[in-house]
Amino acid sequence: MAAGAVIIGFSKTSFGGVAAIAVAVFAWGMPAKESTATVLLLLLVGDVVAVSRYRTVSWALLLRLLPSVLPGLALGALFxxxxxxxxxxxxxxxxxxxxxxxQLWQRRRRDSPHETAAMPALASADEASPQRLSPTPRWGRAVLTGGAAGFATMTANAAGPVMALYFLASRVDKARFIGTNAWFFFLVNLSKTPFTVGLGLYSPTNLTLVALLIPAVLLGTLAGVWVIGKVTQRQFEVVTITASGLASLALLLR
Structure with missing residues (x-):
């Protein structure tokens, strides 16, 4: 569990896709529904650190997305x-x-000659980027993305790749990519909390576990800040996709 908490913190200040590994770790080590509630609180700890550090945000993208997230959250809670x-x-x-x-589809798309020049590279959140934003994606795409992200994050805390696809399609520069992603999940995770409480998924046991794991999350955020400037997106995606695939198979076959 401590390793999963470190991964959660790491994902919040570096590459969000790796959080899927932590989701699987907690779902394997405790009852699946309770694991989503535990992970949610740990994610919020990481969110606070992320929004404090990364403040370059595209509010226009968030305003398009957030209204459609709530129906997805409600559907996920009902499920x-x-x-x-x-x-x-x-x-x-x-x-x-x-x-x-x-993620694999996104990687293949980015490797195409047409997309490579336009895609933002997440090498360092503190570097300024001269990259020009393209027009914001249409409302229809935003509605579908928000609904899918709401359901995926409510049921599995696994909306990171969905949002990555949306932000990459919006051609945001790397600083704005990380900052907007951080604020999106901070707001969404706050919105999920009442649904989770209403489902009765919090108990003294998992609240105590969250309190014990907060230092591990903070350690992970520090590691993420350091690593984000040391490795390339391409190198890290190989590890993330492989680990996520193995984690998902372990849950399906258990």
Whole structure:
């Protein structure tokens, strides 16, 4: 669990896709529904650090996305209220598989000659980028993205790749990519908390566990800040996609 908490913190200040590994670790080590509630609070700890550090934000993108997230959250909460723990664990595994496939598709798309020149590289959040933003994606795409992200994050805390696709399609520069992503998940995770409380997923046991794991999350955020300037996006994606795929298969086959 401590390793999963470190990964959560690391994902918040560096490459968000690696959080899928932590989702699988917690879902494997405790009841699946309770794991989503525990991970949510740990994610919020990392969110606070991320929004404090990365302040370059595209509010126009957020305003397009956030209204459609709420229906997705509500649908996810309804789903969680009617399924048992086995189905929930399989759902988390299945969603992680979908997220891995999205990451692979995103990687292939970025490797094409047409996309390579325009894609933002997440090498360092503190570097200024001269990259020009392209027109914001249409409302239809924003609605679909927000709804899918809301359901995925409510049921599996696994909306990172969905949002990465949306932000990359918006051609945001790397500083704005990280900052907007940080604020999106901070606001969404706050919105998820009442749904999670309403489902009765918090208990003295997992609240105590969260308190004990907060230092591990903070350690992970420091590691993420250091690593983000040391490795390339391409190198890290190989590890992230492989680890996420193995984690999702472990949940599906358990």
């Amino acid at each position: 969680m209220s009617v399924v048992d723990d086995v189905v929930m664990r399989r759902t988390i595994g299945g969603l992680l598989v979908v997220m891995v496939l999205l």
